[in-house]
Amino acid sequence: MAKIRIAEKIAFIGGGQMAEALIAGLVATRCCEPDQIWATDPVAQRCDALKRLHGVRVGSSNREAAAWAGIIVLAVKPQILDAVMNDIAGDLKRALTISVAAGIPIQAITKAGGAGTKVVRAMPNTPAMVQEGMTALAIGPGVSESDAGTARAIFESVGKVVTVEERLMDAVTGLSGSGPAYVFLAIEAMADGGVKMGLPRATAEVLAAQTVLGAAKMVIETGEHPARLKDKVASPGGTTIAGLHRLETGGMRATLIDAIEAATKRSQELGR
Numbered sequence: 038m039a040k041i042r043i044a045e046k047i048a049f050i051g052g053g054q055m056a057e058a059l060i061a062g063l064v065a066t067r068c069c070e071p072d073q074i075w076a077t078d079p080v081a082q083r084c085d086a087l088k089r090l091h092g093v094r095v096g097s098s099n100r101e102a103a104a105w106a107g108i109i110v111l112a113v114k115p116q117i118l119d120a121v122m123n124d125i126a127g128d129l130k131r132a133l134t135i136s137v138a139a140g141i142p143i144q145a146i147t148k149a150g151g152a153g154t155k156v157v158r159a160m161p162n163t164p165a166m167v168q169e170g171m172t173a174l175a176i177g178p179g180v181s182e183s184d185a186g187t188a189r190a191i192f193e194s195v196g197k198v199v200t201v202e203e204r205l206m207d208a209v210t211g212l213s214g215s216g217p218a219y220v221f222l223a224i225e226a227m228a229d230g231g232v233k234m235g236l237p238r239a240t241a242e243v244l245a246a247q248t249v250l251g252a253a254k255m256v257i258e259t260g261e262h263p264a265r266l267k268d269k270v271a272s273p274g275g276t277t278i279a280g281l282h283r284l285e286t287g288g289m290r291a292t293l294i295d296a297i298e299a300a301t302k303r304s305q306e307l308g309r
Contacts, residue, residue, distance in 0.1 A: 041190035043069040045107035045133075050099050050121060052078030052087050055137055056112040058165040060091050062194035065168070075102040103128035108187065111136040111146070115307075122149035130154045133184045135191065137161060139210065140308040143177040143203055155180045157188040160209045161195070163217050170196030171213045175203035207308065211301030219296060224249055 047069065049056040056076060063069050071092035077099050078084050084095035096102060103109050103125040113121050115138045122129060129150030135157045136146055147154045156177035164170045172192040176185050185200075192198045201209060224245045231241030256263055271278040284290075 041068065041186060043073070043108075043187055043190060045187070046073050046075070046105055047108045047110060047191075048102035048106035048132075049074065049076040049110045049112055050102065050125070051112035051114075052076045052080075052083050052095070053112060054163075054166065055161060056110065057087060057091075058170070058195055059110065059112075059161075059191060060087065060093060062165070062168055063191065064091055064093075066194045068190055068194050075105055077102045099125050100128075103132070106132060108133045108135065108191075110191070111138055113138060115139055115141050118145075119149070122146065126150055133157070133180070133187065135159055135188050139214070140207075140304055142308065143175065147177065153179060155184060157185065158203060158206065159188070159192060160206055160214050161192060162213050165192075165195035168195050171216075172196060172198045173206065173209040173213065174198060174200050175206055176200060177203075207304040208297075208301050210304040211297045211299075214304075215297075215300040219293065220249060 043063070047063070049060060060074055060076060063074065064071055072094070074091075074093040076084070076087050076093055076095050077097060078087070078095070079097055081097070084097065087093055088095045094102075099121060106128075109125070109128060109132045111118060111121065111134065118136075118138045118141055126149055129146065130153060133155050134146060134150065136143075137159045139160070141158075143156045143158050146156045146158075150156075157180060158175040158177065159172055161170050161172040165172070170192070172195075174185075174188060174192065176188075180188075189198050189200075224242070227245035227248070228238070228241040231244060232238055236244070252266075255261075255266055259266070267281070271281055
């Protein structure tokens, strides 16, 4: 899909890791220029780092940044979001508002900005930091196709994007939001297995990480079902089927399903 050139100015309210990943992606893909971006953070050193690394405007005033921009990205922690929104409520209604605050429903942001506030809720994940993120978007009432396309372009600068109904965002959190941690654990365990069998730690970690990366790329690029790809590796009476049997008897499949269910339920609890 061709990259959309974004004409509007963008204010990132909050200059943490996810905001920086998005800023870096937007600049690297030329979706917009550094002078179209203003990032705010209460910590002066953080502002200095964002300006030095990415060439964007910075400051501590959320009001100034929000008033300047046509797109406002709410990238602060959920527990301080209410206070932040109260401070910039007038601009929320005027601009396209994109929220990456976990667990906060569109309705809460619309309530803060007032009737007619255009909101897109996003759930990206941490691989956005290396432009391999997976983001789900829920499009709020009154958001035009053009504005939805702009929101999509912002997150496509750091990976892939899908659109879902908002009621599914907790499940997205349980799967792709928390998912990188599950994969990190799997990579660590695979590397530990290699070390147990005599491999040097550094070698085992590279073997495990690249194997996961390559396998994921095969699923995405071939379009084949993971089960079919698995079966192609598992020859009769071979090493792979022996390993797969142990994983199945150990409950790997059910445990992963249970983990996603548990994370989804926790996301639902936090959003109440």
